[in-house]
Amino acid sequence: FTTACGGNSAEQGGENGGEQLSGNVVVDGSSTVYPIVEAAAEAYAGEQPDVKVSVGLSGTGGGFEKFTKGETDFSNASRPIKDAEKEAAEKNGIQFEELQIAFDGLSILVNKDNDWVDYLTVDELKKIFASGAVNGDDKVKWSDIRPEWPNEEIKLFSPGHDSGTFDYFDEVILDGQPLNKTAQLSEDDNVLVQGIAGDKNALGYFGFAYYIENKDKLRAVPIDNGNGPVEPTHETIQSGEYAPLSRPVFTYVSVKSLKEKAQVYDFAKFLLENGAEFAEEVGYVALPQEKYDEQLKKIEGLKQQ
């Protein structure tokens, strides 16, 4: 069906040691995961110049829509696949395998000039961000949280409802309660950076990578999940200490492609073998090495079937 996208590799078969491969690898999906896969694709082009890897960023949902129709080989996702999407895949006879490729840490941020917030607990976060938790009109003052903090309204910034980042925050902090209505929303994390950097009373959250790059403009707030305040760093995220605000990001691979297209398998292997390096390079946090090894075995198994 997908003449232009579905590659038809010349090479078939198990081993691909120093072998030259060709054909297409079509990747689409989450914009959050995009940089990691882009890095992999870029490096892969050096190894296998004849394999044409393309990476899109239709978003997690958009990516799955195409993936479940069989139009792509990989679908990047900043959240696990949903039941409705699974059903769609099943209906179209698409089998897939979930691969974790890195951690993303959600950083909670305030303005550089904010000198009063030392840390926040998960409950405090919920009180601030959930609608109606403090009062009816959702206007929350710093002093409502801790009396010694200024008597000024908190300006909230959050990624839009349709991002994987919000989804995760919703799940672990809001626990299903609606978001504070006064929150300023944007789909673009750089836009949120601008917002928080421009307002002394700002409080917001977004991906760890954006915090790392804007350390000079913003300050990350340590989070207390019952074991004392923890600052988001590579170490705390990888070790799982920075909880509950770190999450894995994924790519889903089509089993059919994995079996039938040598270049897809090869790319998946390349991604897992070098994923740690690429993730760190573009601002994410690598998984523990054994996680990558485990997944490598899994796809090898799938291919052999």
Add this chain to the structure above:
Amino acid sequence: MAMTDGNRSYSVRKMIKENKKKQNGQQFIEWLMPKLLLLTATISVLTTIGILFTLLFETFIFFERVSIVEFLTSKEWLPWDEKTGSFGIAPLVTGTLLTTAIAMLVAIPIGLASAIYLSEYASEKARKVLKPILEVLAGIPTIVYGFFALTFVTPLLQKVIPNLGIFNALSPGIVMGIMIIPMVASLSEDAMSSVPNSIREGALGLGSTKLEVALKVVLPAATSGIVASFMLAISRAVGETMIVAVAGGSSPVLTFDVTKSIQTLTAYIVQVTTGDAGYGTTVYYSIYAVGMTLFVFTLAMNLLAQYISRRFREEY
């Protein structure tokens, strides 16, 4: 006389007659062209049918899940929660209307004024330089305008309006207007340029100032072209996506307060199509209903526009 002089080697009349016999090709072209052209004209109809086909099916599924009454009357657009969500289109519509109105308040006066300047006051040379430069404005990718609005215009406006939110309707509206200026200016200028010079001379000969020529003679004569340019501009503003998505925020709130964050119909569609929403969810289907709303919206506006344009058309 030359026409009849004897040493002439040929007769044009005869040559034409002979060519006529050979010219079955010409007749074929004459027969073929209207049909080919009709075919091209039909493409636009097919496009509309295609859009309807694309939108209707999914819109239908959406309205199986969400009542059309809620869609039209509810004042809240909270589509994210399948259970507690509410699907009132009003906030998105007001967001769109608000930014479009602001954009038009910028683009129409400035664009028309530029058109008058270029067509009636500027020298031929100045026009030849200025017009293309203005058109560059139209070609800058809208994402650039989005960041321009967010990082330049909003802070600038905040100096004047202290309670202006970082995301608001005003700044993207203004920037969208700026982006549309060349469209209004260029197309209106074309309409005004095509008013014959002899008419201008007639007016100037009566002692008119250039202003009077422009406003009382040329503008009325070019009304249909100018109205057409306005309509294209409005359409462009309604359909513009990236600027409002970046600088307007994504808060679908029913408000006419330009200092507040808003969301437009288009920004919502981008938000969902580039976002996370699962395929098959109500949110997913909602973008088709929103698309349909945009479609109906522009249809209504265009019928109005056509009525206006028809009333003002002049022949010369």
Add this chain to the structure above:
Amino acid sequence: MELTVVKERKNKQAEERSEKNVVYRTKNLNLWYGEHHALKNIDLDIYENEVTAIIGPSGCGKSTYIKTLNRMIELVPNVRTSGEITYRGRNIFDKSYRVEELRTQVGMVFQKPNPFPKSIYDNVAYGPRIHGIRDKKILDEIVERSLRGAAIWDEVKDRLHTNAYGLSGGQQQRLCIARCLAIEPDVILMDEPTSALDPISTLKVEELVQELKKNYSIIIVTHNMQQAARISDKTAFFLNGEVVEYNDTDKLFSNPDDKRTEDYITGRFG
């Protein structure tokens, strides 16, 4: 005296001419612009190798009639006609009559000069080109000959490839005449062709008309009664969309049958 004799002989000849010398025969032609009845029961025969002048006050339907002869009138929306016009025996309103063929044989020069926004050369070469003449040398020759014919060659020969809009009104009109001559039509319709020309050019065009009539038939609308009297063989006097009188030119001007004609040519009304 001698002149009168010549003219009389001419009239005789005209009467002796058989049917086949009629170029255009108009029978009971009516024309409406929407509701406005612009031509009423026109009956008019136009003869070969003659100059037929059409005179009458402004708005009487002269332009309308002449535009009907090559079906140019069809370009105006909401025009209705009834009656019949035959050109060389064929009804021009016939479905099978191709309007392009008619207009190739019946050239037209308009009231307002209307050169194309092209070079002078391209203006004149337009007609030959659309009729399939591509040979550069022949085109050059046609262009020169036509421009000479319209008495404008000397003024434009050094700027043949500049835009025609740079010419003065009179020059433009002569260019339009040249353009029409370039396809050597059978009949030439002229709607006040000299109204924008100076007397010298007018004279040249008048001479040209006399010359052309040896081979062509010419129908000319004019306001200038002297011109009509000077150059035409027959004259039709139009009034309010009707033909009041149609006669040999010298008869019409010297001894009109109709009182209204007399009043008009002596300047008593308008």
Add this chain to the structure above:
Amino acid sequence: MELTVVKERKNKQAEERSEKNVVYRTKNLNLWYGEHHALKNIDLDIYENEVTAIIGPSGCGKSTYIKTLNRMIELVPNVRTSGEITYRGRNIFDKSYRVEELRTQVGMVFQKPNPFPKSIYDNVAYGPRIHGIRDKKILDEIVERSLRGAAIWDEVKDRLHTNAYGLSGGQQQRLCIARCLAIEPDVILMDEPTSALDPISTLKVEELVQELKKNYSIIIVTHNMQQAARISDKTAFFLNGEVVEYNDTDKLFSNPDDKRTEDYITGRFG
């Protein structure tokens, strides 16, 4: 015989007139369209309450000269002038001279009819309106009077509010004359105003010109030498951008000083 006496008396009077009766004085005027030298060393005085005719072959610069008189020529790009034109003693090229004021006092009727794409009424009312006349009753009166003045009232009085483009060429031109009369100018420039008119309308306009000259000064470009002879007091003969001869009309036509004038008026060249 009597006529000659009257004319002679008139000539005397003209000579007796002092400087203050000069409306326009042109001194050593030169004009170039880019490189093309279109007017050469023009010297010409135009007197009050007279009709001055300008004749000459096509392209000789008549339109150019008349357009210079109300500075309409400035609309053409790349036009350069040297020399001086004074209107009622003031140099019209003076920086301080407002061109709108000049043109309000010096009305113009063009060669090609150029009505505005508005109703007939609005065409005529345009001038008065821009000068601040808003009173409906006065406007109505001005419109009627101007249309009557241009001998077109009867034809259009029932459709004053229909578009001017529905009129025939001749009607359009008369409308343009009416439009010009509506602002009651001091001088009226006419560039072949009757070239699109039938003789009756022409006659009416000519009569009108005679009537108007009691109060106004009129400069008229015409191809029609009879017209020039009929209506003008003075005539200037242009040739190749130069004034060959400028004289009382009867003198110029009966006994021209210059050989070229004689050749031209007797139709010997062009």
Add this chain to the structure above:
Amino acid sequence: MEKLIDKQRVVQYMDGRLLRNNVLKFLFFLATLFGLIVLVVLLYRIFTQAIGWLNVDFLNNFPSRRPENAGIKAGLVGSLWLMVIVAPVSLILGVGTAIYLEEYAKKSRFTDFIQTNISNLAGVPSIVFGLLGLTIFVRELNLGRSILAAGLTMSLLVLPVIVVAAQEAIRAVPNQLREASYGMGATKWQTIYRIVLPAAIPGILTGSILALSRAIGETAPLVVLGIPTFLAYLPQGILDTFTVMPMQIYNWTSRPQADFQNVAAAGIVVLLVVLIFMNSIAIFIRNKFQKRY
């Protein structure tokens, strides 16, 4: 004749008229200047960011995770490929439609319908065209995420703008020119092709430049089509996948690393250069043909 116009008042009134003329002329000039000033500010911001990042490597490199290695090559070539489809398809369809409506169609309900339909399409947001293209070209016609599919989608997107501009231009050609041509025995198509179209070219081009500029800067519908952002190869034909400059730019602006903002600026500069180049060609043609009748 008694005078109805008071000369004195006319002269008094004239001061006001001239003042109004001068004031408004100045305002009109300011309005024109306003656009230019914004443009200068915008360009200044972009150029100061882009400087240092604009070099041969930038033109020669594919996208990269490292800002210093990132290049626009894939996007630049892709955008040009896109124009290879959009320019001819939209011009032929657009001008064809305009000719049909203005020259051939009798004023009927059907033509009214087409007309309404076109102005309506002009208002349909680009993103909806993306949905259309995805459904029809990518899926139903099985063209995949190819240059052809995207080009056809973009052609339909800009079609209404071209149609409307071409219609206005064709309408502005004086009827007397058509009459003159018909009078020579020219057929309808000859008249259109040789007289009407050449006279309408300046207007058609103006509209088309605007339309094509829009197509070259448009992101949203391509995102919906699923056009990839990363490619390390160039398309070989119209059925290959590709990427375009605005998608690259969009991606760069949303990256966390500050240097990518500069890369984005460099990308914008390249896009603008392409636009200006396109405009110049069209302006050259336009100025060559522009006439006032």
